[in-house]
């Protein structure tokens with residue numbers, strides 16, 4: 001599973017950074033989280049073909065988070081896409097998507113389905129779910145949890161020990177049921193191991209918020225906005241400083257923090273943001289456009 005920070009500038013792009021976008025590449029499927037201006041070109045540079053994008057999750061409808069959507073929709077048409085594209089987001093996502101589709105003249109070879117989500121409403125995919133949660137940004141705004149399904153496996157050695165061999169009962173044990181085998185009762189815990197799925201959380205735009213800390217708990221990677229240094233945060237309502245992003249990562253006990261959504265005021269000085277976050281949470285990296293974070297599968301507990 002590979003995660004990319006695709007666009008890492010806030011509000012206005014710079015020559016080095018496009019507007020907000022992140023991509024999860026999971027089992028050959030690509031999920032896009034926000035689609036700011038510049039998203040397509042960065043994906044092309046990284047050879048991340050856009051045709052594999054199945055779903056787009058918009059964190060909120062500020063233009064720096066969706067301004068690349070019209071271009072993406074158009075390119076998919078020109079490339080002859082046939083399979084549908086799903087667009088999810090906070091309330092009014094359906095309405096805003098319809099307006100984008102009603103802008104200018106363009107054809108479409110495929111269907112677009114837009115859906116307004118509410119907090120906690122899971123979008124179920126092949127072996128994963130995406131769960132929106134509310135954040136604090138002054139308008140309807142979500143962060144998202146990407147959660148890979150847990151992998152429930154039978155331990156072959158333990159099965160042998162219990163004389164289960166290739167027993168058909170294994171399916172029931174995996175479902176958590178107690179079974180009878182050769183006159184003995186076997187509990188699922190005796191044979192079944194659960195490997196927890198990987199978890200990635202994206203903050204969208206938000207001030208430091210408890211709901212996010214709770215949803216980000218124990219994630220493998222937290223992609224969090226860090227619009228400015230802490231000294232500026234009182235001027236940036238609805239946003240987070242690098243220091244606060246570090247606090248959030250620490251309070252949520254995440255494995256790694258990737259910073260994104262930098263104000264152009266820090267152009268060329270992004271290291272200052274990194275240092276500030278690192279003073280609280282060591283395992284922090286700066287997001288760059290096209291930077292990849294490789295998350296290997298967990299081992300059995």
Ligand SMILES: [Zn+2]
Pocket residue numbers: 010011020062064065205261
């Ligand atoms: Zn923004």
Ligand SMILES: [Zn+2]
Pocket residue numbers: 060062137205
């Ligand atoms: Zn915003």
